[in-house]
Amino acid sequence: MTRLRTSRSLAPLAWLALLALLALAPAAAAQEQELDPRVFEIANELRCPTCVSESVGQSNAAIAREMRTLIQEQLETGANRAEVLVFFQERYGDWILLDPPKRGVNLALWLLPVAAALGGLTMLGVLLRRWRAAGAAHVEADPADVARVRAVLGATDVGGPAEEDDEPWRT
Amino acid sequence: MRRVFVSGLVVTMLGALFVFGLLRGQPDRDIPSNLIGRTSPAFALPLYEHYAAAFGPVLDLEAHRGRPMIINFWASWCGPCYEEAPHLERIWQRYQDDVLVIGIQTQDRDARAAGRAFIDRFGLSFPNAIDNDSRVSITYGLFGVPETFFVKADGTVMHKHAGPVTEAMMTERIEAMLR
Incomplete structure (x- = not known):
């Protein structure tokens, strides 16, 4: 009985919380919808600094939302995609770009698999020649x-x- | 014999790589900052009321140029921030005539209430400001909290540390900045 009374007394509170959520959800969504579609195009090229494997466009982290607002503001002042990317690159380095420029360590990472594949093929060729020579001797x-x-x-x-x-x- | 030598060499190299991976420390400490060697970005942030008498309602970085600074970003939900807060306070007590220590609260939801509780818990007497919209955090290229920037008297960023700072580590950096 006590439990029933408690749950009844809490029911209006629960309804209020639900109404508040319903009222806030469209507001938050509307805020995001107001963003220029180009914002998300650019944000999807940026890595969210505080997330794991998420772009600024995908993440709902506070810093990612703020970064999207920042991109919107920059576009409104006439900045283009490249300029916005440079803005973040100057602060976070190449790390912030999901497709970083192929130079330095990044270039090595790109070249390493190619070099490994070429090395493997060369080794295979040498071994095949050796085996064939041994068979024909x-x-x-x-x-x-x-x-x-x-x-x-x-x-x-x-x-x-x-x-x-x-x-x-x-x- | 040659085969044994090559196999031994490959195994040794893989072992060396494994040991290197174990010994190289925590990789998140090594995330480089693009600000090193560049002027620390200016900002003006609202301060907690605790510091109004000594610093006013707003902390303007430009007004404090000319002295070395330690800029520490923290949040009330961050465990390592609790670990390092007493160290920062001790450093401030020791070096406040020469070095300005600035705390910046960021990425906090219930910022004001949580920030006050954090400041009161450790009795932080160095100025602490709120970066409510994370703008300054983005300007400083912040990856998470805590992160600490060591700024020389000429305004250039000398070092960035990700993770909790210790008194010994800060002392070493400060002595290098004051030299």
Whole structure:
């Protein structure tokens, strides 16, 4: 009974909280909708500084929202996409760009897989050549061994090679 | 024999890489700042009432140029900020004649109330301001909290530290700035 009374007394509060949420949600959404579509295009090129694997365009973190507002303000003052990106790059470095310029360490990261693939292919080529050369090489067999093999093959009647065979070890 | 040597070399190199990875410390401490060697960006932020008598209602960085500064960004929800706050206060007590320590609260939801509680808890007597909209944080290229910038008397940023600062570490930096 006490619990019922408590839940009844809390019901108006819950309704108020729900109404407040319903009232605030469209306001927040409207605020975001007012942003120029170009804001999100640019924001999607920037990494959110306080998030994990999210762009400024995707994140709902306070700093990301503020960065979007900042982009909007810059566009309104006539800045173009490149200028906005440079603004953030000057503060955060290349790190802030989701597609950083290919120079320095970034360039090394791009080139490393290519170099590794080329190295692997070269190594494979060298090994293949070596294996083929080893397969084609003439092997001098001991006549005594050849005679023993022939004797065994003859005994099991599987048909031995001709007398004048150049490669008597091959069957 | 040659094969054993090559295999040994590869294993040694991989081992060295592994040990290097373990010993290189926390990578987030090493995020470089683009501000190093450049003039610390100017700002004017509202101060908590605790500091009105000594600094006025607003802290204008330009008004304090000419002396070394430690600019520390913090938030009330950040655990390491609680760790470093007493260290910052001790540094302020020791160096306030030569160095200005500035605290900037950022990325806090219930900023004012939470900020007051944080300041009172540690009795912070160095000026603490609020960066309510994170604009100054963005200007300083902040990745998270706490982050601390060491600014020389000529206004150039000498060093940035991500993570909690300690008294010993700050003393070393301050002595280098005062030299």
